[in-house]
Amino acid sequence: MWRKRLRLAIAVFVVVFAAGVAMSLRRPNPQRNAPPAVPQSDGKSVSETHGGGIAKRFQQGRTKLSFTFGKQITYDDGRSKFLDGVKLTLPDRDGRTIEIAASEATVATPPGKDLSEAAFAGNVTLTTSDAITVKSATATYNEADGVAHVPGPLTFSHGRMTGEGVGASYDRTHNVLEILAQVKVDVAPDEAGAGSMHVTSAAATMARNDHVLKFMGAAHMQGKDRTTDADNATMFLSPDDKLVQRMELRGNSKMTGSGSAPQSMEAQDIDLVYGPDGRALQTANLRERSVVQLPGEAGKPGRRVAGRTIDIAMAPDGATVTRLTATEPVQVDLPAEGDVPARRIRATALNATGAPNAGLQDATFTGNIDFRESRAAAGKVAAINRTARAEQLVVRTKPGFGNLERAEFHDNVHFTDGTDTTADAPFAIYDVTADRLDLSPGSGHHGPGPHAVDAQFTVDARTINMQLSAQKLTADTGVRSEIRPQKPGAAKGDVKVPAMLKQDEPVNVTSKTLAYDSGAERGVYGGDARLWQDDTVIQADTIEIDNKTGNLHAKGKARSQM
Numbered sequence: 001m002w003r004k005r006l007r008l009a010i011a012v013f014v015v016v017f018a019a020g021v022a023m024s025l026r027r028p029n030p031q032r033n034a035p036p037a038v039p040q041s042d043g044k045s046v047s048e049t050h051g052g053g054i055a056k057r058f059q060q061g062r063t064k065l066s067f068t069f070g071k072q073i074t075y076d077d078g079r080s081k082f083l084d085g086v087k088l089t090l091p092d093r094d095g096r097t098i099e100i101a102a103s104e105a106t107v108a109t110p111p112g113k114d115l116s117e118a119a120f121a122g123n124v125t126l127t128t129s130d131a132i133t134v135k136s137a138t139a140t141y142n143e144a145d146g147v148a149h150v151p152g153p154l155t156f157s158h159g160r161m162t163g164e165g166v167g168a169s170y171d172r173t174h175n176v177l178e179i180l181a182q183v184k185v186d187v188a189p190d191e192a193g194a195g196s197m198h199v200t201s202a203a204a205t206m207a208r209n210d211h212v213l214k215f216m217g218a219a220h221m222q223g224k225d226r227t228t229d230a231d232n233a234t235m236f237l238s239p240d241d242k243l244v245q246r247m248e249l250r251g252n253s254k255m256t257g258s259g260s261a262p263q264s265m266e267a268q269d270i271d272l273v274y275g276p277d278g279r280a281l282q283t284a285n286l287r288e289r290s291v292v293q294l295p296g297e298a299g300k301p302g303r304r305v306a307g308r309t310i311d312i313a314m315a316p317d318g319a320t321v322t323r324l325t326a327t328e329p330v331q332v333d334l335p336a337e338g339d340v341p342a343r344r345i346r347a348t349a350l351n352a353t354g355a356p357n358a359g360l361q362d363a364t365f366t367g368n369i370d371f372r373e374s375r376a377a378a379g380k381v382a383a384i385n386r387t388a389r390a391e392q393l394v395v396r397t398k399p400g401f402g403n404l405e406r407a408e409f410h411d412n413v414h415f416t417d418g419t420d421t422t423a424d425a426p427f428a429i430y431d432v433t434a435d436r437l438d439l440s441p442g443s444g445h446h447g448p449g450p451h452a453v454d455a456q457f458t459v460d461a462r463t464i465n466m467q468l469s470a471q472k473l474t475a476d477t478g479v480r481s482e483i484r485p486q487k488p489g490a491a492k493g494d495v496k497v498p499a500m501l502k503q504d505e506p507v508n509v510t511s512k513t514l515a516y517d518s519g520a521e522r523g524v525y526g527g528d529a530r531l532w533q534d535d536t537v538i539q540a541d542t543i544e545i546d547n548k549t550g551n552l553h554a555k556g557k558a559r560s561q562m
Helices: 002-026
Strands: 045-059 062-075 079-091 097-102 104-108 117-128 133-142 147-158 161-171 176-187 197-201 203-207 212-223 226-237 244-257 264-274 281-294 303-314 321-334 342-355 359-375 384-397 404-417 421-431 436-440 451-453 457-460 463-467 472-483 507-517 522-533 536-546 551-555 559-561
Touching: 079 117, 097 104, 097 133, 117 147, 133 161, 147 176, 161 203, 264 303, 281 321, 342 384, 359 404, 384 421, 404 436, 421 463, 451 463, 457 507, 472 522, 507 536
Parallel strands: 321 359
Antiparallel strands: 045 062, 062 079, 079 097, 079 104, 097 117, 104 117, 117 133, 133 147, 147 161, 161 176, 176 197, 176 203, 197 212, 203 212, 212 226, 226 244, 244 264, 264 281, 281 303, 303 321, 321 342, 342 359, 359 384, 384 404, 404 421, 421 436, 421 451, 436 463, 451 457, 457 472, 463 472, 472 507, 507 522, 522 536, 536 551, 536 559
């Protein structure tokens, strides 16, 4: 019974299933809607991608480059055009990254290569991981040499520095940015409000790995209180690029400033070293046609030092000169101040030193000394025209290489005062304050013994002291003097020789001491004084001669021979 029921149920299922299959074969299938096709925006393209994307290339498991874009159009020659905002990111082997962002870019991808060249246009911004930013209208990047090129006007920034120029290249391999033309740079003040600067040049290079900034072609730097010019200027920066550690100026180099620091420095080339703050100058080395202008006292002219080379060392304040050396030909000009005459010193070499709180005060000149001192007559102030030659000159000045106080002339000294007075000695001290010249053999010095001459007489002695403006002279030990006859053409009676002597022949005198007043034309010879002319001899303890009156006085053990 149950078997009959099972067979009946199976038969009913088969009939119903067959009917369902038949109905499905007769009824048509509903048609699905295909997604709408993206219209081609460029008829020459082979494919286009919309909606944004990112493409990456890998090398040895590391990202070689990545390209982010809003739209991509690909052409059959391997070019791809990226639109709606693009950014190329290029990591390098040292962990640094360069990014180039723009409105659009065209990328050349030759067969078998990831990237050959990319051309960017519209709001181009190149940024490096060490904070260099370059902005321009267009740029290109060449993968073969790893260099990004900017053909037109641009702006750039790095830290406190902003600038502009025309044309640039960035070498990502060597991390070097070059600005090719019309460079203008502004450096903002630091946290302390100091260190601002404006720079212009024909071109510039920023070598980031070496921390070097170079300005080429008519480099001009304007700081708060200093101006610097040179054909080329190279700054060597601290590791964080915040401070200038040293600077090299090459070609027609010049610095001018104010304050107590050197007012100007000029040379073919100048090397500068700065202190820990990056602003206080510590040393300056000038090479070829070197000139330094040191400041004078407040409101007074400065002092000029010239030489083939000049080396300067500064106190920690960066303003006070504590050492200055110069090599041939050296010339120092000390300008006139009021009644103080102008002075000029020439030599083969110069070495000047001073304390940090005072500046230069002691200077030694060596080789072919030529000293000149001059002042024009004005009212009751007499003219001065003095010269000196020697092999060495040691001077003492007021602080800061100020007015001359003392000058020591060493070896083969020859001194002149006006047209009539001369002096020679192995060693001479010119006491400027006392207006006195002291002649002596010195110690280990060379040259003939002290010898002085004026229009009326000559004198030789172991020591001679001359009061220059007062025209007075004293001599000591081994005095030998010659009183000259009146010069032909001189007014009658200008020089009167004692009446017992011939008026047209010189008179000789020896003694231990001499006190002579040229203005009064009076000389006093003391200690075993002996006067003679031909066969006439006068001896005494003291002989006094008055060349104005022609009087002669012999005192103490006086005796004569006619």
